[in-house]
Amino acid sequence: MDRASPIRTLRPPAELDYYDSRSLALPVDIAPLEAWNLMTGEPGPLMRLAFRTRDAISALFGVRRIGGFSGRRRGDVTVGDRLDFFLVEASTPEALVLTERDRHLDVMICISVVERLLTVTASVVTHNAFGRAYMLPVGPAHKLIVDLYLRRLKRQLDARTAPAG
Numbered sequence: 001m002d003r004a005s006p007i008r009t010l011r012p013p014a015e016l017d018y019y020d021s022r023s024l025a026l027p028v029d030i031a032p033l034e035a036w037n038l039m040t041g042e043p044g045p046l047m048r049l050a051f052r053t054r055d056a057i058s059a060l061f062g063v064r065r066i067g068g069f070s071g072r073r074r075g076d077v078t079v080g081d082r083l084d085f086f087l088v089e090a091s092t093p094e095a096l097v098l099t100e101r102d103r104h105l106d107v108m109i110c111i112s113v114v115e116r117l118l119t120v121t122a123s124v125v126t127h128n129a130f131g132r133a134y135m136l137p138v139g140p141a142h143k144l145i146v147d148l149y150l151r152r153l154k155r156q157l158d159a160r161t162a163p164a165g
Contacts, residue, residue: 006095009123018124032111039149040069104145105131
């Protein structure tokens with residue numbers, strides 16, 4: 001019997017303004033929160049610059065600053081907690097669901113792990129012209145960032161499983 005997928009989106013994909021889903025076969029079992037910790041643990045200078053640029057431009061339009069990823073590792077989270085600028089909407093052994101919502105757009109990131117397949121799914125619903133304009137550069141950039149984070153995660157997990165010596 002097939003289990004239902006833990007992947008969550010704001011709406012069905014055909015009704016979204018942005019949808020992206022990327023997967024990675026994992027060499028070891030890890031929970032979605034551990035994947036988050038490993039992927040965002042070291043934001044790096046390029047990501048810090050990207051978030052500073054985002055905040056500076058968005059502030060001109062009354063959008064609150066988000067500051068980016070802190071690199072702070074979390075051992076556990078519950079619904080209502082914050083992981084940096086994201087609100088935790090669900091945290092189970094199979095999925096971590098994070099959202100950020102404002103008057104311009106709603107964003108949901110779902111990190112799921114099923115049978116050692118990690119999937120990062122982003123869904124966005126825009127509410128106005130600023131939200132649509134915001135997603136023009138952010139959509140393609142998001143794909144590059146997730147690819148970078150998945151490669152980082154793979155390197156870290158491969159290092160864990162490499163024989164000592």
